[in-house]
Amino acid sequence: xxxQTTATxxxxxxxxxxxxxxxxxxxxxxxxxxxxxxxxxxVATWNAGxxxxxxxxxxxxxxxxxxxxxxxxxxxxxxxxxxxxxxxKDGRFEDExxxxxxxxxxxxxxxIISALRDKDGTLRGYSKVTRDLTERKQAEERIKQQxxxxxxxxxxxxxxxxxxxxxxxxxxxDSNRTQQFMERLxxxxxxxxxxxxxxxIMGVPTIxxxxxxxxxxxxxxxxxxxxxxxxxxxxxxxxxxxxxxxxDLSNIMTRASLSAGLLVAFDILKLQVxxxxxxx
Amino acid sequence: xxxxxxxxxxxxxxxxxxxxxxxxxxxxxxxxxxxDVTRIVTAASELTRxxxxxxxxxxxxxxxxxxxVCVGLELTFEDHGPGIADIEQAMEPGYSTGKGxxxxxxxxxxxxxxxxIESTVGxxxxxxxxxxxxx
Amino acid sequence: MASESISVIKLRDLLLxxxxxxxxxxxxSALQEQVLRAMARHEAKGLVLDISTVQTLxxxxxxxxxxxxxxxxxxxGRTVLAGMRANVAVTATQLGLTVGNALTALDVDxxxxxxxxxxxxxxxx
Numbered sequence: 001x002x003x004q005t006t007a008t009x010x011x012x013x014x015x016x017x018x019x020x021x022x023x024x025x026x027x028x029x030x031x032x033x034x035x036x037x038x039x040x041x042x043v044a045t046w047n048a049g050x051x052x053x054x055x056x057x058x059x060x061x062x063x064x065x066x067x068x069x070x071x072x073x074x075x076x077x078x079x080x081x082x083x084x085x086x087x088x089k090d091g092r093f094e095d096e097x098x099x100x101x102x103x104x105x106x107x108x109x110x111x112i113i114s115a116l117r118d119k120d121g122t123l124r125g126y127s128k129v130t131r132d133l134t135e136r137k138q139a140e141e142r143i144k145q146q147x148x149x150x151x152x153x154x155x156x157x158x159x160x161x162x163x164x165x166x167x168x169x170x171x172x173x174d175s176n177r178t179q180q181f182m183e184r185l186x187x188x189x190x191x192x193x194x195x196x197x198x199x200x201i202m203g204v205p206t207i208x209x210x211x212x213x214x215x216x217x218x219x220x221x222x223x224x225x226x227x228x229x230x231x232x233x234x235x236x237x238x239x240x241x242x243x244x245x246x247x248d249l250s251n252i253m254t255r256a257s258l259s260a261g262l263l264v265a266f267d268i269l270k271l272q273v274x275x276x277x278x279x280x
Numbered sequence: 281x282x283x284x285x286x287x288x289x290x291x292x293x294x295x296x297x298x299x300x301x302x303x304x305x306x307x308x309x310x311x312x313x314x315x316d317v318t319r320i321v322t323a324a325s326e327l328t329r330x331x332x333x334x335x336x337x338x339x340x341x342x343x344x345x346x347x348x349v350c351v352g353l354e355l356t357f358e359d360h361g362p363g364i365a366d367i368e369q370a371m372e373p374g375y376s377t378g379k380g381x382x383x384x385x386x387x388x389x390x391x392x393x394x395x396x397i398e399s400t401v402g403x404x405x406x407x408x409x410x411x412x413x414x415x
Numbered sequence: 416m417a418s419e420s421i422s423v424i425k426l427r428d429l430l431l432x433x434x435x436x437x438x439x440x441x442x443x444s445a446l447q448e449q450v451l452r453a454m455a456r457h458e459a460k461g462l463v464l465d466i467s468t469v470q471t472l473x474x475x476x477x478x479x480x481x482x483x484x485x486x487x488x489x490x491x492g493r494t495v496l497a498g499m500r501a502n503v504a505v506t507a508t509q510l511g512l513t514v515g516n517a518l519t520a521l522d523v524d525x526x527x528x529x530x531x532x533x534x535x536x537x538x539x540x
Contacts, residue, residue: 073347098348106348141349176414179505183315186501193521221508224499226520297439300471315502318471322506325473329440387474387510 033130036116039123041066041084053109053132055102066128069099071106087113087126096133108137155181157188157197164265165194166258168233170203178214182221195227196265200258202233212247219252228268230254232261283309285343290331290359299328299340303355306342310353311413320353320411323388327357327407330384335361335404345410352393352412360404367397421446423453429530430454430492431523433465443476447483454490461530462487465523467498472507481515493518497526 026034026047033050035043042065046058054061054069067080074080074097087093092114099109110131116124157167167185171177189197199218204211219229231254234242242249255261266273283306288299303324307317324340331338338359345352364370371386385407389395392409399405419442424431430453432446450462464480466472484494495518499507520526 071347073345108348179315179509182505182508183501186504190501190521195521195525217508221504224496224504224507224514224519225501226495226497226499226518226522226525293440297437300437304470315505318502318506319509321471322473322510325471325475329473329475384474387512390509390511391506 031131033128033132035128035130037066037084037113037126037128039125041080041126044125050130053101053107053130054099071098071100074098083111083113084126087115088123091115099130107132107134109133155184157185159188159192159194160198160262161265163192163194163269164196164198164262165189165192166198166200168200168203172204172206172208173211173214175214178218182218185218186221186225189222189225189227196268197222197227197229198232198258198261198265199229200233200261201231201238202235202258204233204238207238207241207245209245209247212242212245212249216247216249216252228253230261230264232256232258281305281309283344285341287339287341289337289339290328291337293332296325296328296332300325302340303342307353307411310344310351312353312411316411316414319391320355323391323409324355326384326388327355327409330407331357331359331361335359338404345412350412352410354408354410357407357409358404359406363401363403363405364397364399365401367399371397421449423449425453425457425459426527428457428459429461429463429527430457430459431463431465434469436468436470438469438476440475443479447479447486450483451486451490454487454492459492461492462494463497463520463523463526463530464494464517465497465526466503467500467522469500469503472499472503472512474510474512477507477512477514480517481513484515484517488516493530495520495526495529497521497523 026045028048030048030052032047033053034047035050036045038044043062046056046061050061051057065080067075070080083093083095092112094110094112096108096110098106099111100106110133112129114127114129116127118124155168155170157165159165165185165188167181167188169181173181185197185199188194199215201207201215215231219231222229229252231249231252234254234256253264255264281302286302286306288302289295290299300321304317304321307320312320328340331340338357338361341356341358343354345354371389385395385397388407388409392411394408394410396408397405419435419438421432421434421442424433430450432450434446435442438446453459454462462483464483469476480496487494494516496514497520499519518526518529520529
């Protein structure tokens with residue numbers, strides 16, 4: 001009969017699984033700040049990632065309240081304590097937001113706070129795992145800025161005749177785009193002293209109530225200047241949708257094509273297109 | 281004038297114009313574009329007039345906001361006037377309690393990015409509005 | 416501080432008022448008074464309000480203008496708001512302001528043309 005050893009086995013898996021090596025794991029990880037907070041939110045443990053992101057060494061931060069990592073507005077709104085409360089209630093709290101380093105610089109963080117409870121459910125503290133996503137956020141902002149520029153590039157307001165500007169609209173109008181569109185359109189109308197603006201919506205794939213309301217808003221603004229809008233490029237599908245949505249455009253001039261709109265503009269300006277072949 | 285923070289007392293009708301001038305200077309210095317400056321100044325005009333007409337006197341505070349890459353302006357309008365009994369009703373467009381002074385609160389909310397109102401009848405009202413610089 | 420004085424100019428049978436860049440409430444109210452007195456004195460058929468230098472158009476201004484337009488209409492005249500700035504128009508629209516039955520024009524020249532022309536082809540806000 002083989003004698004079975006009951007002493008602690010020395011297989012590699014068990015060695016690495018011991019508490020000491022677990023601490024080694026957490027402490028050494030540089031890509032995540034993994035720290036523990038006591039139940040009142042004071043820093044209890046620190047790791048290499050935390051030192052890297054937040055700039056503090058363990059000695060100078062342990063014992064301090066974790067709200068010092070938050071920007072002043074967040075502290076004023078009581079965010080840190082709210083986050084702990086949520087973690088205690090739901091077990092975890094996840095968020096992305098600005099955090100402050102020791103040198104005052106801010107970084108964009110993904111944070112997960114988990115409540116740590118022992119077997120009888122007593123709250124022992126919290127774990128806080130933070131990831132630095134500043135680069136990703138900066139890339140997102142760059143893309144946003146570029147899309148904005150692309151959108152503005154593709155819809156210039158053009159003067160096609162003395163007194164007439166054309167503003168093609170591409171896509172839909174949310175609040176932000178509407179403000180930008182209005183500012184551009186009205187600015188050009190004043191600049192060029194144009195009493196007529198043709199707003200072409202051929203490039204608007206579908207129209208919803210929000211976009212229609214924003215269009216109406218834009219038209220009101222143009223009227224305040226002393227100019228008027230002719231809505232052109234009204235496709236059959238759009239005409240159907242507008243009527244089904246019950247949107248009243250009865251006091252706005254509309255045409256199916258840009259060229260028809262141009263004729264209306266000439267009419268308003270008391271201009272006429274005459275063929276060179278016409279006899280006197 | 282310090283565009284990062286300051287305060288301005290409102291005690292006379294002329295102060296409505298002065299408040300506009302102050303806010304124009306501050307918001308322009310912070311880098312807001314012309315149309316945004318116009319929005320902020322107009323909201324400030326409405327809220328300052330509210331103070332003058334309902335409370336006769338009050339204070340406007342301003343401070344610049346910094347949240348990471350975002351820069352903003354916060355204006356606080358404080359008075360010890362009669363207070364607003366029903367804030368929801370006051371926020372309805374067209375609602376007015378006197379002199380046809382509707383528009384002030386809901387309009388200002390539309391022009392700014394954030395608005396908070398705290399009011400106690402008999403004690404006073406505090407309106408805080410913020411606008412962020414769009415990058 | 417006294418309100419700024421507003422001059423009301425008579426141009427044949429029309430009145431022209433140039434509104435200052437940032438008028439206080441007192442000035443705006445005084446403007447209404449002066450306009451109505453001038454309407455009576457000159458029996459004018461129209462009023463042009465030149466707002467091309469006005470930087471802020473808030474609800475008080477808008478309301479006073481709308482009232483003035485109604486009063487001028489009662490006295491037999493039409494009113495044109497001339498030269499509103501782009502940023503002011505955008506803000507006023509966002510604020511939800513209207514200027515009553517005032518007509519609008521891109522500048523004073525066009526406003527005068529509008530008032531001198533026959534009633535058709537008007538721009539009603």
